Amino acid sequence: MLIIVKVGGSVIRKGVDNLIKEVPNLIQSGHKVVLVHGGGYFISELMEKMGLKPRFVTSPSGVTSRYTDLETLRVYVMGMMFLNKELVSRLQGVGVNAVGLSGVDGGLLRARRRESMIIIDERGRERVIDGGYTGKIESANAEFLLRFLNEGLVPVIAPIAMDNKTGGPLNVDGDQALEVLSYSLNPGFAVILTDVDGVIVGGKVVSKVSVSEALELFKNPEVKGGMKRKVYTAAQLASKGIHAVISNGTIENPITSAINGLGTHVTPS
Numbered sequence: 001m002l003i004i005v006k007v008g009g010s011v012i013r014k015g016v017d018n019l020i021k022e023v024p025n026l027i028q029s030g031h032k033v034v035l036v037h038g039g040g041y042f043i044s045e046l047m048e049k050m051g052l053k054p055r056f057v058t059s060p061s062g063v064t065s066r067y068t069d070l071e072t073l074r075v076y077v078m079g080m081m082f083l084n085k086e087l088v089s090r091l092q093g094v095g096v097n098a099v100g101l102s103g104v105d106g107g108l109l110r111a112r113r114r115e116s117m118i119i120i121d122e123r124g125r126e127r128v129i130d131g132g133y134t135g136k137i138e139s140a141n142a143e144f145l146l147r148f149l150n151e152g153l154v155p156v157i158a159p160i161a162m163d164n165k166t167g168g169p170l171n172v173d174g175d176q177a178l179e180v181l182s183y184s185l186n187p188g189f190a191v192i193l194t195d196v197d198g199v200i201v202g203g204k205v206v207s208k209v210s211v212s213e214a215l216e217l218f219k220n221p222e223v224k225g226g227m228k229r230k231v232y233t234a235a236q237l238a239s240k241g242i243h244a245v246i247s248n249g250t251i252e253n254p255i256t257s258a259i260n261g262l263g264t265h266v267t268p269s
Contacts, residue, residue, distance in 0.1 A: 001188035002032045002149070003255060006178040008226075009038035010195035011249035012083060019193070020090045022253050023154065027096060032149050033255075034181065035098075035156045038174040039083040040066060046079045047072065057119040060126060063229050065134070068171040073133040076171050077102075080158040087156050098154040103137075103161040104169055106144040109177060111135030111161035111170050135161050135170030137177060142184035157181070175233040182242050190237050191258045192230050193249025198264035199223060199231060208265045211239045234266040241268045 003026065007019065026033055043066070044054040052075065055067040068076060084100040091098035103109025114131030121127045148155050159174040175192060182190045198205040201222050209217060214235035217223055223231055227246075234244035247263025248254060257263075 001030075002034070002185060003189050003191060003259070004034045004036065004178055004182050004185065004187045005191045005193060005255055006174055007035055007037045007087075007249060008174070008192070008194045009040045009042065011193050011254075012037065012039055012087075013041050014195055014250050016087065016090065016249075018252050019249055019254055020087075020094055022255055023091060023096050024094050025253075026255060027152075027154070033154050034145065034149070034185070034187075035087065035154065036174055036178045036181065037080075037083060037087060037156065037158065039080055042083055043072075043076050043079045046075050050075065057117070057129070060118060060120060061228070062224070063232075064225050065173065066171065067129075068133040070133060073169065073171060077160055077169050080160055084156060084158040091154060091156070096154050097152060098156050099148055100156045100158070102158045102169070103172065103177065106141055107162055108141050108144055108157070109137050109159075109161040109172065109180065110139045110141075110164050111137045111172055113163050113165065113170055133168075133170055135163065135172050137161055137172050137180045138164065140180045140184040142181075145181070145185065173229065175229050179233050179236055182237055183240060187242065189259050190234075190242050190244045191255055192234065192244065192246045193254055193258070194227070194230065194246065195248065195250055197248045197262065198246050199227060206264050207261075208267060210267060211235050211269050214238065214266045231264075231266075234264070238266040238268045243267060 088100040161172040237244040245258040247258035
């Protein structure tokens, strides 16, 4: 079975030891694994050390994202590829033949640069600003990725896409990268790993929802920030027939635990 996993920056920050130890067991059990990683916290740390102030914007739907000007893009590419090679080296260290890629390599992820975006400003008003160097992924080169999988390799993918017009790099959301890759590869599971046990409402994890229930969950005021995007992504995946799970990536055997029922499962219609 093919499993596509998004490893959130919150998991990387707290430690990926449990995740790294689990991957060899999955491979030995006959599964194929693709890892997509985040790392926004690391980009912010790098920027601050370089005297640059990270800037975040909020969409009318309440989703928060990093605003990427040219200086930020340069730091973003540098930081994401550092994390990418760190993960690859850790996997190689436990006997997993991993290969680190960005979405630029082999035209793996092609995106359209956002020319403008609507944000909610500090006064709570909608405002249109330049889109900067952020992209919306439009396609994935599945054949390129399948070559690695068929050779027994584990692709580790940084969320950097190729601009369809210029060929240059763009900042893209890691959850969106998971989504588009899943549409192309049709995995048995798409697992979104974060640092909590799932979507928490009323102090409890929401264990299983349908697509329509997930879209209602997206509107719930208790679901905020990065979790809103994860819920929306999971709903989109499930609407295309892919079983999506939002679960804890810091526990022992996080991927197997998610597949076996832990976390918030959004099931196909």
